Amino acid sequence: MQTAELKIDDCWNRIGIWRSGKEKCPELDIVIHCRNCPVFSRTGHKLLRTPPPEGYRSECTKVLATKKEIKPLNVKTAFVFRTGNNWLALPSHMIQEVVNMGQIHSLPNINSNVLRGLVNIHGQLQICVSIGRVLGIEKRTRTEEELAPDHISPERLVVVKQENHLVAFPVSEVKGIIHYTTDMVKDPPVTVSGSKAVYTEGILQLEGKDIGLLKDRPLFKKLTKDFG
């Protein structure tokens, strides 16, 4: 097998987008990025004009001789947030929006530990509930850093929609939308008991965090039961 040494002028490293020196390729003003430049793509093609490495062909032969496994990918999306010390997730389709934390106006004569009051969301009053209290999550004491006056709070109000009801609840922090496959969901540990167990679908382990995937329906039935 011939091993012809390829002579490649890596002008993209020399005068192109990845240059370290001052000299700049005049073409760069026209093409903006080297990947739009014909020189760059032509050199890329040149690399493919080289003979394959040893063993490559027999390896490909082996790979191609086996049947392709097409696994049905059951990808779902979830909205991840934190209340207290707990990372939780809800199916992302129920999330209407996330807004900055506002004032929660408490309602007199209501003895509910779930209902926090009313919040103003784009000029409309929405019911505000505490998801932590339903699940029995304890309030976390704020760290000194969080109590500092210049600390920007990551607290947000999450607005969700369930069976045409809009409900808002405050969260300590929002992570965003994640993608997961159903086989990534583990059963909740047996030590999880009480209301937490009732509303937990499973545990998702992502980025070193244990995220509790919540059952949307039972949870919001409970949340909106008293004030539908």
Place this chain on the structure above:
Amino acid sequence: MLLLLFEIGDGRYALDTNQVLEIVPLVKFKKIPATPDYVAGLMNYRGTGTPVIDLNQLVDSVSFEDVLSTRIIIVNYPVAGRGDRPLALIANNVTETASVQMTKPPPAGVIMDKSLYEDEIIPDTNNIIQWFDPQKTLSDKDITMLFEADA
């Protein structure tokens, strides 16, 4: 539609990707005796014995070059009485696709390279690209015979 661009000898060709099953690297294949020169052999494609056609042999009577850009295009080929069967075609420079406005093969069987890149900044675009239709290029009788040998 999306076109797969490749080369055979000096010519550039375009193939409608709807006909393409998969593009795979060069593999090893078994020789089939008493077949035309352009039949490179039989490959094991996902458990099925699949005839491999060397398009270089077919067009230019030279063998393919063993480089990374020489690839095998697996197409769906309708074989008389057997339905669609995978057929492997070896071509050069199978490295590009182009998304084009047209919905059916061009009337003259050729498209200008320029028309592929109307809004892109690629200057050397004055080549003629020929429309590649496996059924028109290959002899139907020969291919059917290959599938019979394999059965």
